[in-house]
Amino acid sequence: MEPVHTGVHGRVRARAPQTTGAHAHEPGHVPARPVLLFALRSSERPLMPLALLALAVGAFGIGTTEFVMMGLLPDIADDLHISIPSAGHLVSAYALGVVIGAPL
Incomplete structure (x- = not known):
């Protein structure tokens, strides 16, 4: 051609x-x-689409909040005056809410 x-x-x-x-x-x-x-020149191609960047930041934010909850588990248990295993159930409930609510 x-x-x-x-x-x-x-x-x-x-x-x-x-x-x-x-x-x-x-x-x-x-x-x-x-x-x-049609072909774009390599200098005109975007390095990363904006939508992919938004998804990556969102996934990082959700993952960070779940791991922070694990680290704060003793403090949560002390604040709510419950045992650490019972506070662990709260973390599990939060994770289940994220799983159900994320697709919405």
Whole structure:
């Protein structure tokens, strides 16, 4: 394929070669109408999509809150005047709430 010209936003536009006639049904056939192909330059590609960054930050935040709860378990038990195993059930209930509420 040969480049036709540089299109909008510095993208390279190319046209596929046209084939018609007896060779039209062979494997590797390219349709007769032109096909435009666009490619971004490597300097214009985003390093990481914004949505992926948001998901990563959210997953880190949820994971951090669950691990912080484990570290604060003795303090939670003392504050609520219950045993540490009973406070562990609170942490389990919180984790179950995260599992159920996360897809919503």
